[in-house]
Amino acid sequence: MPRLPRREFLTLAGSAAGAVALGCASGSRSSVPPSADAAAASRAHARGRLQVRPGFPGGPAGPGTTPLGIGSERDGVVYAPPGYRPGHPAPLVVMLHGAGGSARRGLPRLQALADQHGILLLAVDSRERTWEAIAQRFGPDTAFIDGALARVFERYAVDPSRIAAEGFSDGASYALGLALTNGDLFTHAIAFSPGTVPALERHGAPRLFVAHGTADEILPIDLCSRRIVPELRRREYPVEYVEFDGPHTVPPAIAERAVRWFLS
Numbered sequence: 001m002p003r004l005p006r007r008e009f010l011t012l013a014g015s016a017a018g019a020v021a022l023g024c025a026s027g028s029r030s031s032v033p034p035s036a037d038a039a040a041a042s043r044a045h046a047r048g049r050l051q052v053r054p055g056f057p058g059g060p061a062g063p064g065t066t067p068l069g070i071g072s073e074r075d076g077v078v079y080a081p082p083g084y085r086p087g088h089p090a091p092l093v094v095m096l097h098g099a100g101g102s103a104r105r106g107l108p109r110l111q112a113l114a115d116q117h118g119i120l121l122l123a124v125d126s127r128e129r130t131w132e133a134i135a136q137r138f139g140p141d142t143a144f145i146d147g148a149l150a151r152v153f154e155r156y157a158v159d160p161s162r163i164a165a166e167g168f169s170d171g172a173s174y175a176l177g178l179a180l181t182n183g184d185l186f187t188h189a190i191a192f193s194p195g196t197v198p199a200l201e202r203h204g205a206p207r208l209f210v211a212h213g214t215a216d217e218i219l220p221i222d223l224c225s226r227r228i229v230p231e232l233r234r235r236e237y238p239v240e241y242v243e244f245d246g247p248h249t250v251p252p253a254i255a256e257r258a259v260r261w262f263l264s
Contacts, residue, residue, distance in 0.1 A: 045146065048138040048181040048200050052150045056089050058157035065107075068124070070147050076103040076124035078152055081115045091162035091263065092152065093190070094145070095123040096171030096178075099130035106168065109250055113259045120156055124148050131174040133198035145178070164188035164262050168250055169219065172210075173198055176228075179206045180237075190258045192250045195219040197228055208232060208239045209261050211254045213246040 041051050063084050068076040084090055093114070097106040103123035114121050126132070127140045152158065165186050167175035172194035179189030180197070183204020190209045193216055210232075212225035221243065229241045240261050244254055 041146070042139075042143070045142040046139050048133065048142055048177065048198075049203075050142065050146045050149065050178075050182045050185055052146055052153060053185060054092075054153045054158040054160045054163070056087075056157040058086060058089075058153070059155040060086050061155035062086060068148055068151055070151060071125065071144065074125040074127060076122065076148055077107060078156070079107060079111060079114060079121040079123070080156060081118055081120075083115075083118050084120065084156075087157055089157040089159040090118055090120045091164075092120045092122060092156075092158045093164045093166050093262070094149070094175075094178075094186075095121055096131065096165065096167030096174050097123070097126070098167075098169035098171050099134075101168075101171070106171070109168070109255060110166070110259065113256060117259060117263055119259070119263075120152070120158065122148060122152050130170045133174045133177050134170050134196060136198060138200065141174075142178075161187060162262070164190055166190035166192075166258075167194075168192040169195070169248065176208065176210075179208070188262050190262065192254070192258075193219055193225070193248055194228060195224045197232070205237060208237055209242075209258050210239060211242040211244065211250075211258065213248060214243055215246055216248045218248040 044051055063080045063082045066078045068078065093110060095106055095110065097103060103125045107121065107123045110121060124145055127144060132138060132141045163186050165175040165179040172191035173196035175189050176191050176194055177198035179186040180199040181201050181203060183206040186206050188207045193212050194210065210225055210229055212221045214221055229239055232239050242254060242257065244251060
């Protein structure tokens with residue numbers, strides 16, 4: 001896919017934290033490219049690019065909720081459903097919370113569905129109150145997610161054909177940007193009520209799911225998804241778009257529809 005010029009991208013940028021602005025318009029370890037030394041990785045992270053890739057069968061980690069253990073006050077958790085079996089690759093969803101949220105508070109959004117469908121969940125905390133990409137920059141959050149994914153790929157068997165970036169509100173915006181920038185890693189993106197598309201580069205063509213409430217008072221649908229989705233489709237990204245009667249939230253039926261779409 002062609003890169004989206006920054007000037008054009010800004011017509012889609014906005015933030016739940018900043019009201020409606022211009023844009024609301026094979027081994028057991030992960031694989032890192034040999035040339036990706038610290039300096040190169042830092043440069044890649046500044047462009048929103050992730051370096052790690054899944055390797056399997058993965059480590060011996062089993063079912064349950066496990067802290068990442070790579071952050072201090074801001075960290076994250078990995079959730080493996082009861083049916084997860086070490087060495088058997090499972091789909092993975094990377095969960096990104098909304099502004100002011102946290103990984104643990106956002107985990108219940110998909111946890112029951114993960115149990116039902118055998119999905120691994122990686123929920124991470126932003127380094128600050130919300131995700132850096134909302135302010136049109138990349139770096140610390142991208143680096144932290146890279147480290148979190150490395151931890152998951154070392155301990156769990158992940159199906160490389162089913163890896164999704166998922167988020168709500170500001171997290172939805174970052175999920176779209178992260179997936180479009182890293183479509184050679186993410187096969188899907190699930191965006192619940194996004195306000196922006198914060199991507200500096202485009203790689204690959206991940207499948208996209210966007211849902212938005214028609215009564216959203218935080219990120220109004222007319223100024224956000226109804227502008228974002230046509231632009232994504234114009235650029236030939238495959239988009240499943242759902243509108244529902246409701247405010248700035250994720251109804252259980254919409255979450256279930258998104259997960260079934262991801263696994264279809």
